[in-house]
Amino acid sequence: MRRASLILVPYLWLLALFAVPFVIVLKISLSDIAIAMPPYAPNWEPSDGVAAFREFLSGLDFENYVWLSEDALYWKSALSSLKIAVISTFLTLLLAFPIAYGIANASTDWRPVLLMLVILPFWTSFLIRVYSWMGILSNTGLLNQFLMWTGVINDPLQIINTDIAVYIGIVYTYLPFMILPIYAALDRLDMSILEAAQDLGCTRITAFWLVTIPLAKQGIIAGCFLVFIPALGEYVIPYLLGGSNTLMIGKVLMNEFSANRDWPVASAVAIILLLILVVPIVLFQRNEQRLREVGA
């Protein structure tokens, strides 16, 4: 009896506040917009009876999805989200790997300090970290002031309100998520294997490519997913740092929901975003599974 209640309490909580809301989104994505409260139709209450339920079901259709697939703007925003997420994941990897490598090779006295310095920004507000770039990247901001002072450029560069600012924002906020799994993988790496490779005639650089990278692979993959998955649905970074022509699915969803008040289309966009994410999420879970098996 006690076991049952132990299972039921968290189970029912998650059913009510995770599974049910999800079904509601799915249902509304199949409804039509209506000028009423709630602003969608059809609706069904248990008191309406079974016959009404059949009628309600026949009122649901894929119209919103068809409409979305015919509108070039939504295709563009999906592709542009993918592009931004892929490029910023790659840039994060380029920056994170040398840092993780440096920490893994630091002396044991320094490593905890360096790791704390990586984790500290994670505890600081995400919003503030994004905001901190607004003053740096603006046309009269510090970066432009500095570049003009050094004489590299004569006129300020337009960085804020472009995709470049979004890349910088994503790389900056998600960097710790990439550094930590790569560091964990490099830390497990047995350095004597590298020595063996060099004894057997590898140069340090070929040993790095042939030994270090393959052994750190799962950490790299985990880090890439940890950046890619949230970056794809990102809303705050493109809103604050990107421009009006920075298209990302999260922004489109918010826009449909609050500006256009089209809840059915917003729900359909949410379902599409989720469908795009299913593949990377499943791959990520598999990689984690493999990591656990290696660790065990």
Next chain:
Amino acid sequence: MKRFTWFNATSLTIGFAFLYLPMIVLVVYSFNASKLVTVWAGFSTQWYVQLFTNSDFAQSALVTLKVGLASASIATILGTMAAYVMIRGGRFFGRTLFSGMIYAPLVMPEVITGLSLLLLFIAIGLNRDAFTIILAHTTFGMCYVSVVVSARLSTFDRSLEEAALDLGCSPLAAFRLVTLPIIAPAVVSGWLLAFTLSLDDLVIASFVSGPGATTLPIQIFSAVRLGVNPEINALSTLMIAIVTIGVVTASLITKYTARRPMDA
């Protein structure tokens, strides 16, 4: 053999400069006398004065703390229960669905979580205020807690629990006297994680909060969406200071307690 080369030193310097310079700039410019945030016009603490006289910020900081404390605490209880069920619960009906519901919120985009919860609250006619934010934050918080706690639960020796049961403990007493002390560090880090995520959340809170309950991130966001704001720089500096002191203290405590030999 570890090699620390000039390459490592350079990449660490560049990396940490990138991570910390923006925040240092923010802190420095919070003491700027000019309202033009990019022009330095001398030292001043006027933005702090203005911040403290603005009661809106105090109000929303209070809401944020209340929501954070409540949701992190409920999330810790539910998440620990969920972790216990996952690791010790054996087989039960719908176990796959259960573990799916624990892991899915961790990777779910915030816009979807926020939208779906809002649609739920509207469908059941629940008024949106601090309470609905607590419900939302508890839901994703308990998933993080359960992942942290189940990692700890899966590594500890189950025979300790069995010994307690053999020696006449009730299952509840065995949990309280044996299991809980062992998983306590994970429970505490789970609580801290849920608390921090709650304080930090903007997107989900802006979906599920009503006009009466503005959290600090919502208020910061509405202040900065139009551009840089020196008052927000002052507020950010305070928040960065609190987090830094907290994290440094926590890591010093861990370092100190880890060095002490285990008593008992």
